[in-house]
Amino acid sequence: MLIMLTNAFLIALREIKRNLTRAFLTVLGIIIGVAAVVTMVTLGEGTTAAVKNQISDLGSNLVMVRPGSGFGPRASSAGVPNFTESDVTAIAEQISGVAAIAPVRTASLSTIYLQEARNTSIIGTTVDYFSINKWSLASGRFFTEADARTGEAVAVIGNTVKTELFGSEDPIGKKIRVGQASLQVIGLLKAKGQAGMGDQDDTIVVPLTTMQRRLGGRTSSRDVSQMSISAEDDYNSDLLISEISSLLRQRRNIQSNQDDNFTVFDTRQIAETLSSSTELMTMLLSAVAGVSLLVGGIGIMNIMLVSVTERTREIGIRLAIGATAKEVLWQFLVEALTLSCVGGMIGIGLALVFCQVLAPLIQIPFSFNLEINLIAFAFSAIVGIVFGFAPARRASKLDPIDALRHE
């Protein structure tokens, strides 16, 4: 049996060598299929990892409170009242486990420096905002309690804003026009990058008082559109979230039969939501790639079937010189298997190259996933066996005399 298999392998290899071009075209489908599946899964996982990294950059014990229901793409806050500064104070004073809390007001305003202008999301907040959201400085300084108290005309800008407005110029000390006010740039935030969450570096942070007093328009109201809370290190997130919820329900006069008109969530929940959507995406793309792998397998069957007809005389010769039907069956099966396995390996190699090239381009980490490579390889081998069997069987059923007469 072993001798027969080694023999079959040897004979199959010779056959493949004899028809290298045909062999290559045969396995092209498998190559493309395997490469597509492995690339999709690897890049998909890279994206998920990148999203998770970015969320952990937000801070692992960050809790956010927003008006309306839901967060992420399903969020809706239409017609729902904002929070007030007294809500912020109440949470800080009444909930244990809150290490720090910062009120956040956001506004999208035009920002101008010399000739450069763009719309940027402006955040009005307090000093604690930086530590709660794990921002650190690239240069300059954060604003201080004193700045906040007096509503100084100062701003801390994100890296994207710096690049867009200042290019390579040093922004510290420069004046930019935000809405109706002229603000001095005092700090530059270290970049966090982008993926999944949008560009976090496209931001300008100013003291809440500055926003209310200087920027004009609707920004002068005393509403707070969002609260950022950092919890104590050993906090129980579920407990904290439910305590904040019940306090806010009480303060916002929500009846017991009404749903919350605000949402409290922590980074863990954001992480779960975002990674479940990227994972779903990965699965979908992989399924599409899997179909191409299947088509590749059918390609192998097609070529092998054609080649049985084409090689009838060869089979006749083999049978005449003493090959058994079983040996012919094995030869064809091993040929199909070898082709699909080699195709699988080339596909994996190709996927590796694709991932190496693409991962930096779309800014995600590249990590070699042994499991998916093994699965893709095993699948291509199975494709070889399944789709190689019908032609192999047909070849082995040929009558030697008829096969020899075949022209």
Added chain:
Amino acid sequence: MSTPTSTLIELNNLTKTYGQGSAAFQALKGINLKIDKGEFVSIMGPSGSGKSTLMNLLGCLDRPTTGAYRYEGIAVESLNSVQRSLLRRYALGFIFQGFNLLARTSAIENVELPLLYRGIKRAERHEMARRALAQVGLPDKERNTPAELSGGQQQRVAIARAIVTNPSTLFADEPTGNLDSQTTCEIMELLTQLNSERGITILMVTHEDDVAQYAKRTVRVIDGLIDHDQTHHRIAAQ
């Protein structure tokens, strides 16, 4: 080598019918034939006489409908297809009118083919194939593919492939049918030489009288029966 008088092949009232019922056609109607080891027999007959059917049965490529076929005492008619394959592999060699070499495959690889099925190791395989090619007069064509060889050379490669396993019987089906008269002579000389020097029994189907003359015995088949069976002295060669 074997003694020249021992029986190699014995056919007893062998028949072969193709098809069934009203469409049935009896190609062989009862063949009785005895061939000794070391003989060189040519089987002649017009087309449709059943000589090819007889050849296929003798070569264990097909099974008789009725009758007995003993090859070296083995009851071939009761062998299954695997056993017949093994008999072909270890005892028989074939050459064909159309040479039947594997295309795009070098001469030496073609000759090695039967050895591959015998599970012979690479180095030994190579050596045996080389010797066989030298014996048929093609020591310098090992790397050539069939397309690069003349018809006569291709048939020599086919003969080398048939004798490389040292078979006791060589079946030749119109071996010179595709060759010119000069090459025909050369190929027939080679077969005669293999028969006399190595004692290989040769059974050859032909319809050319001058080719049949190389054999020591001619069996004529007409309408599925042996018409006559004649042993003669060679007129060509020597």
